[in-house]
Amino acid sequence: MALFGIDAGHVRTAVSRLSSDGWLSSTKRGRASYYRLSHVGEDEFLQATQRIYSSIPVRHGALRVALIGPAVTDAAALRTRLKAAGFAPVSPAIHVGLGSPPSELRAAGLFVLTPEEKDQRDLAGAAWRLDEIAQGYRDFIAQFSPLAVLLDRQALKDDEALVARTLLIHAFRRVVLRDPALPADLLPQDWSGEAARALAGRIYAAVVAPSERFLDAHGQNEEGPLPPPDARFHKRFSS
Incomplete structure (x- = not known):
């Protein structure tokens, strides 16, 4: 890492932290240690590699607004599931995404609206x-x-x-x-x-x-x- 002006101490600290967090695994050969991505690290790396080096496929679908209703008992869990479904938050109770969220989320107390076309760009800009x-x-x-x-x-x-x-x-x-x-x-x-x-x-x-x-x-x-x-x-x- 001397090429980048980074000294050995900083490298050891960074590698130690990445190993502790499960991103790297190591193999020893004599006094030398060799590091590679762990299985978790490889999965993340492959996903990121696809996004970085290949053109990003454009997502399609009508813009939808998902409102977390007052009767929802575990709003945090619902927000996590909305994120996994590709929705982004405008506020804690309002999320925006392409296409409708899964039916089981609507059954859990989610209201889904279709915004007016003139508002869609502003909503997308705020959410993402x-x-x-x-x-x-x-x-x-x-x-x-x-x-x-x-x-x-x-x-x-x-x-x-x-x-x-x-x-x-x-x-x-x-x-x-x-x-x-x-x-x-x-x-x-x-x-x-x-x-x-x-x-x-x-x-x-x-x-x-x-x-x-x-x-x-x-x-x-x-x-x-x-x-x-x-x-x-x-x-x-x-x-």
Whole structure:
């Protein structure tokens, strides 16, 4: 992690916390410890990878407003189930989603309304905080556009490419994992999600080969050199 200006002490602390939280598992070989994602970590990683590197499928369905009625005995549990069904809160008692919630939630004391078309964009914006996500995309574009221009003129060294790739994906994932993938008519007028994805893909294509060379030359696991990437790796940002 010296490439990123992070000292060994901070790395050990971070790895220890991730292991304690169940995200990493470890294997010892002599005095060396090797860490990998745990089963829980792998599941989360695969879901996030799909969202980061592939175009997000747009969700469909009519916008619905779910109201938690006063007779509900366990509102917290109902809110959790609404979240699992893809609904987002405008307030503790009001949630917004695409399509109707499951019938068992309605039977538990949920009222479902269809908002007027003129109000739907504002409701979606409030529920999913779309203005914040839109600003995140704009910030990403402003931060990484100069790097794209630089890469059009010159290639980075292998270690520089690894740093650039890591920082790129770290910044992009912070925005894209919050993107609810709504239809265009519910998004703010200045939505720049696709422009941000195109920029991320353009930079990634320029740095992935040299960064992989660095990992091949310096990385290893408990069995020796790192194995080659699988087929999914080569499809990143291709769709």
